[in-house]
Amino acid sequence: MASKVYLVKEPFLTNLEKAMGKFDLKRRFSGKSTAVKAHMGEYENLNYVRPVLLGKAVEILQNAYAKPFVFDSPTSYHRKRHTVRDYIDTARRNGFTKETIGCEIKISDEALKEKGTILKRVNVCRDIADAEAMIVLSHGKGHVCGAYGGAIKNLGMGAVDIATKDAIHDNAAPLIDREKCTGCAACIEVCHPKANSLKNRKISIDYDKCWGCGRCIKACKYGALKPKLAFFNYLLADSAGAVLRKFQRENVLYVTMLMSIAPRCDCNPRSGMSAMPDIGILVSDDIAAIDAAAIDLINKTFGKDWFESLKYRNPKEQIEMIEKLGLGSGKCKLEEIGGN
């Protein structure tokens, strides 16, 4: 059966309230400690979720008698969200404070050990694991490793500790079959971090630089590369699944801002310019349906497969994995909420 996804149009905040209201918020969230999982933008990136949107979602939850707090985890890489202190400072500069959002903002890497189905261990952030309900508030955009970054990415990478983030990237890095490598160099052209090079006419990978994006594997026509454990998108969705298993399904709602859709993620100070007009805001209670709807709307707005044009992997690998885990359905029924 297809899951409902609402597409919110102008006026956005009024219609966001209408769309979220379709999900019987009092029954789902009243009296519950509710984590609002949000990425508050890397310093110098301007394509992150608008603070006013996050504040409105918090207000809507508070009006439904929920007890919301905003949560995110520090990054693995060493920019301005790597430590809790730096992240709080970056969030403040980007417009996210208790005063602007209307509730407490928690940043923490403390986590509980859980199991994945591919990943041996997924360490779920304790603040998320201890919450009774959750809103996953995401910015839909391109992502070098996952092709699309939305709700699955927000949880699979953002609701787990640094060790799990590193494990996802490391286990998606390519292994080389030297016998099959012809030295054609097609994989070198697609590597953003310049992690691969030819040595003695065979490919060599610097694993300290590799992100595990799998673009080189896609580019290799000779089958000389394959991921160590699985492609990034499957590991990402596996990690998101471990987070979701901490919740009753009816206690999780998803809101995705499809605006400022740049080719690279909000973690990147150079994420690129918007590649298409703004689309709106999506609301659903199905993680696979909301990401599938976003990918389809992005391609429709762009006029052709945007992800393929960027030589990214297929973003629907994430959805395929969530479906395999029985945590959602990529079949969605879209309904627009616009006007007054």
Ligand code: SF4
């Ligand atoms: S694309 Fe494949 S065959 Fe060509 S250099 Fe890279 S690994 Fe070797």
Ligand code: SF4
């Ligand atoms: S997986 Fe991505 S980052 Fe790693 S070598 Fe291949 S293209 Fe480069």
